[in-house]
Amino acid sequence: MADKTKASGKLDELKKGPYPSFVKEIEAAAETNKMAHDLIGQLELSYDEKLCHWKHGGIVGVMGYGGGVIGRYSDVPEKFPNVSHFHTLRVNQPAAWFYKTDALRKICDMWEKRGSSVLNVHGSTGDIVLLGTTTPQLEPVFNELTSLGFDLGGSGSVLRTPSCCVGPARCEWAMYDTLKYAYEMTMRYQDELHRPYFPYKFKFKFAGCPNDCVASVARADMSFIGTWKDDIQIDQDKVRWYAEERKVDIEDVVVERCPTKCMAWDGKELFIDNRNCARCMHCINVLHLALKPGKDRGCTIMLGAKAPILEGAQLSSVLVPFMRMAPPYGEDEATAEDLPELIDNIWELWGEEGKNRERVGEFIQRIGMGNFLDAIGLEPQAEMVAHPRTNPYVFYDLGKDEEEEEDE
Amino acid sequence: MADMVPVEEIADAMFKMIKDAAGKKQYKSMDLQKAMKELYPGRVDKQLCKAAIKQLINSGRCIYTYFGGSYIELPHVEGAANPEQTET
Numbered sequence A: 001m002a003d004k005t006k007a008s009g010k011l012d013e014l015k016k017g018p019y020p021s022f023v024k025e026i027e028a029a030a031e032t033n034k035m036a037h038d039l040i041g042q043l044e045l046s047y048d049e050k051l052c053h054w055k056h057g058g059i060v061g062v063m064g065y066g067g068g069v070i071g072r073y074s075d076v077p078e079k080f081p082n083v084s085h086f087h088t089l090r091v092n093q094p095a096a097w098f099y100k101t102d103a104l105r106k107i108c109d110m111w112e113k114r115g116s117s118v119l120n121v122h123g124s125t126g127d128i129v130l131l132g133t134t135t136p137q138l139e140p141v142f143n144e145l146t147s148l149g150f151d152l153g154g155s156g157s158v159l160r161t162p163s164c165c166v167g168p169a170r171c172e173w174a175m176y177d178t179l180k181y182a183y184e185m186t187m188r189y190q191d192e193l194h195r196p197y198f199p200y201k202f203k204f205k206f207a208g209c210p211n212d213c214v215a216s217v218a219r220a221d222m223s224f225i226g227t228w229k230d231d232i233q234i235d236q237d238k239v240r241w242y243a244e245e246r247k248v249d250i251e252d253v254v255v256e257r258c259p260t261k262c263m264a265w266d267g268k269e270l271f272i273d274n275r276n277c278a279r280c281m282h283c284i285n286v287l288h289l290a291l292k293p294g295k296d297r298g299c300t301i302m303l304g305a306k307a308p309i310l311e312g313a314q315l316s317s318v319l320v321p322f323m324r325m326a327p328p329y330g331e332d333e334a335t336a337e338d339l340p341e342l343i344d345n346i347w348e349l350w351g352e353e354g355k356n357r358e359r360v361g362e363f364i365q366r367i368g369m370g371n372f373l374d375a376i377g378l379e380p381q382a383e384m385v386a387h388p389r390t391n392p393y394v395f396y397d398l399g400k401d402e403e404e405e406e407d408e
Numbered sequence B: 001m002a003d004m005v006p007v008e009e010i011a012d013a014m015f016k017m018i019k020d021a022a023g024k025k026q027y028k029s030m031d032l033q034k035a036m037k038e039l040y041p042g043r044v045d046k047q048l049c050k051a052a053i054k055q056l057i058n059s060g061r062c063i064y065t066y067f068g069g070s071y072i073e074l075p076h077v078e079g080a081a082n083p084e085q086t087e088t
């Protein structure tokens, strides 16, 4: 009845067009792998009936770990016996997804033998996603992975596998070493990654600059986005070259589109009022040979983003306006050395007070940003307010001196 | 400061909680920690609770489960999928 190596019907539509097609890939796998073979059958049934035929199994895993394996079962196993178990494993990717071909080949060889031979490089979490195996294969897969030097990633109420943009490895705009932090945080928080202790998931993502190629501002509970404090570096000759040789309409595509309207162009010189620049990267992206970020670099830490699952989507908001991410560290500034304490304080508070399945962003909305900052021991700052210029409830104590503050 | 409770004793107390609640209520790590802090006021901390949970899991007496959030339960037969769970 369900003997198909080739997709047909609605599923067939997904093979058309010039794009890569996951259906074509599964078909290729189905020639040699019986799980992939039955996968086509079950998918086709789902597309016809507009019904999901996967059951969510909550108890499979590997010994000692509370995350990394996502249990799935077919609810029509009599039709598709080879996908009656179809568990997914998340494999912790190397920082910025650099591999030797040899490493990938070994993972693929293992997966052809022990799973559906279908994998996703990479899932939206960042991990390698090995799609579909049976319960008895979980421990053998895990053993082979660890002997190849890989580990499982996060799933469930844990620290999810940290991820980062390609950063200084290939990108001139990286304001700090994103790979280093993704790696260090992964190693420092192994316990939190594998043994669920949180009310719900928690994600770190490291983006080297505000272009945010890992979309951390929309997805990470705690995002680290590279930024700079001083002035954008301008090469006026190159700006003129863009205007004259490349026929870039600087007024229209740069000045007018600056979100804070802090630029001016008189046909000869580009002027930037850096005090009002929001470090959005737009002008630098357009005139990348003429403009560069400043030299005084670090990152902004944002907190609270999430996709809509239980509640609506949320973007993150500023927690630490500027943190220095590499020495030399100054006396009076937030530095990467403060990170362990900051993170512990957030996890302690949210861990104790957070409701079941409440993300840290929702938690902050419930208890209020003021109370949250108070509890984790951070001072409120103007940069945390979305529209400080128009919000009448922000008070700037510009004249206040230090001693007065300490007296309170 | 009071003498701290040995990890084994905490693990046993947690195990009893989980066993008594099996089939009725699911506990998360933090639920267990909070219960231990009530049971042994001032004599347990987060590190000890974490160690106790690790012992329960590594010995196979308990397993981690996932039904929307992560829980700690007695090992049971797989396949009892929870229809309410909708995401990973």
Ligand code: HEM
Pocket (backbone or CB within 6 Å): none
């Ligand atoms: C016929 C009676 C009323 C009309 C037509 C009216 C209309 C309005 C309008 C159009 C706004 C602005 C909404 C906005 O900007 O989004 C407003 C705001 C407000 N009204 Fe009224 N209002 C009336 C009576 C009252 C009364 C009796 C009170 C209080 C006792 C009141 C308290 C307020 C407050 C607190 C605001 C919000 C101000 C703010 O923070 O923006 N209003 N009202």
Ligand code: HEM
Pocket (backbone or CB within 6 Å): A393
């Ligand atoms: C000392 C007393 C009060 C203070 C400090 C205060 C403060 C505030 C603040 C800060 C907001 C703005 C919240 C926001 O938009 O983010 C607000 C909104 C509002 N307040 Fe008050 N309030 C006071 C008394 C009252 C009283 C007595 C009433 C009604 C009888 C009232 C009715 C409202 C209403 C209706 C809004 C919502 C306005 C809107 O959504 O546009 N407030 N209040």
Ligand code: SF4
Pocket (backbone or CB within 6 Å): A165, A166, A167, A168, A171, A172, A173, A174, A175, A207, A208, A209, A210, A211, A212, A213, A214
């Ligand atoms: S986020 Fe910025 S630094 Fe990272 S890869 Fe993208 S452009 Fe480069």
Ligand code: SF4
Pocket (backbone or CB within 6 Å): A257, A258, A259, A260, A261, A262, A263, A272, A276, A277, A278, A279, A280, A281, A282, A283, A284
């Ligand atoms: S980085 Fe963005 S905000 Fe700053 S000057 Fe350029 S366009 Fe304007």
